[in-house]
Amino acid sequence: MKSLKQNCFLRGCYMLQKMFFTNSLMRSGRNIKIIPPIFVANKSNVIIGDNVGIGPYAYITGTNAKLIIKGNCSIAEHFTVHTGNHARIKGKFVSDITEKAKPKGYDKDVIIEQDVWVGCNVTLLSGVHIGRGATIAAGAVVTKDVPPYCTVGGVPAKTLKRNFSIDEIIEHEQILYPEEERYSREELEKVIGSLGELNQNT
Numbered sequence: 730m731k732s733l734k735q736n737c738f739l740r741g742c743y744m745l746q747k748m749f750f751t752n753s754l755m756r757s758g759r760n761i762k763i764i765p766p767i768f769v770a771n772k773s774n775v776i777i778g779d780n781v782g783i784g785p786y787a788y789i790t791g792t793n794a795k796l797i798i799k800g801n802c803s804i805a806e807h808f809t810v811h812t813g814n815h816a817r818i819k820g821k822f823v824s825d826i827t828e829k830a831k832p833k834g835y836d837k838d839v840i841i842e843q844d845v846w847v848g849c850n851v852t853l854l855s856g857v858h859i860g861r862g863a864t865i866a867a868g869a870v871v872t873k874d875v876p877p878y879c880t881v882g883g884v885p886a887k888t889l890k891r892n893f894s895i896d897e898i899i900e901h902e903q904i905l906y907p908e909e910e911r912y913s914r915e916e917l918e919k920v921i922g923s924l925g926e927l928n929q930n931t
Contacts, residue, residue, distance in 0.1 A: 758800060763787070774812070783808060784849070792828050793836040794855065802841055805849040805867070812839050814855050842877070844905070860920075861912075862901070864892060876921050877912070891924055 758779035766785060769775055771792040778800025787804070789796055791812030798804075813836040816826055837856030841847075845859050848867035853859070858874045865871060866882030866889070875881050878892045893901060895917045902911040912920075 764806075778802075778843070791836060791855070793831075795838045796841075797838060798841045799843045801843045802845045802847070804847040805851070807850045808847060809852040810839050811852070812836055812855050862892060862898070876924065877917075879921060879924065888924060891921060895922070 757777050758781070760780045761777055762782040764783065764785040767783070767787040768789065769787075770790045774792070774795045775789060776795060776797045778798060780801045781798050781804070782802070783804045784806035786806050787808040789808075789810045789812075791810070794812035796810050796812060813828075813831075815823060816831040816835050817823065818826055818830065818832075821830075835855075839853050839855065839857055841853075841859045842861035842863070844862045845865070846863075847859075847865045848869070850868045851865050852870045853865075854870070854872050857871050859865065859871070860875050860877030860879070862878040863875045864880040865875070865886065866880060868884070869882045869886040870884045871881065872885040875886070876888060878898050880889045880892060881887060882889050895914060898912065898917055899914060
């Protein structure tokens with residue numbers, strides 16, 4: 730035990746984890762795995778739930794709005810999140826517009842629900858809400874909300890397919906979620922029923 734405490738490399742890893750990945754977050758859950766390097770503009774605005782993995786080279790900007798990852802998500806390398814937008818103000822160069830000077834409405838929370846897979850080199854822009862069970866294909870730039878249990882991809886990202894049928898989603902959620910947290914058939918029909926023409930296997 731004494732030799733472990735005297736190991737500079739292990740102590741450095743422990744301090745790095747404590748400084749950047751736990752105490753500096755507004756709220757962090759259990760079993761979080763973050764592979765450095767990572768850049769976060771405002772660590773107090775990052776909220777991470779349980780069982781989340783984030784690959785290296787994550788870049789999270791925006792100082793006035795939050796990134797919320799609700800849990801049980803896997804996020805690959807080169808993950809980029811912008812919770813803010815640039816403003817244009819008459820009489821000011823864009824380089825002179827500070828965060829405080831921006832009009833309201835330019836910064837919006839980015840929310841990632843549970844059970845989401847995010848591929849490599851994905852960018853999420855201000856205000857997007859990623860539905861539960863969604864998959865974001867590698868290289869996607871997400872500018873709009875993503876329906877639950879769907880795969881999106883492209884620039885800008887569009888819905889490519891449903892990951893499960895509605896019956897399969899119901900079965901899936903009966904295994905993983907308490908009854909009060911599950912989608913009802915009616916909710917699923919309303920949210921993704923119109924995507925029925927999408928081939929689940931494409």
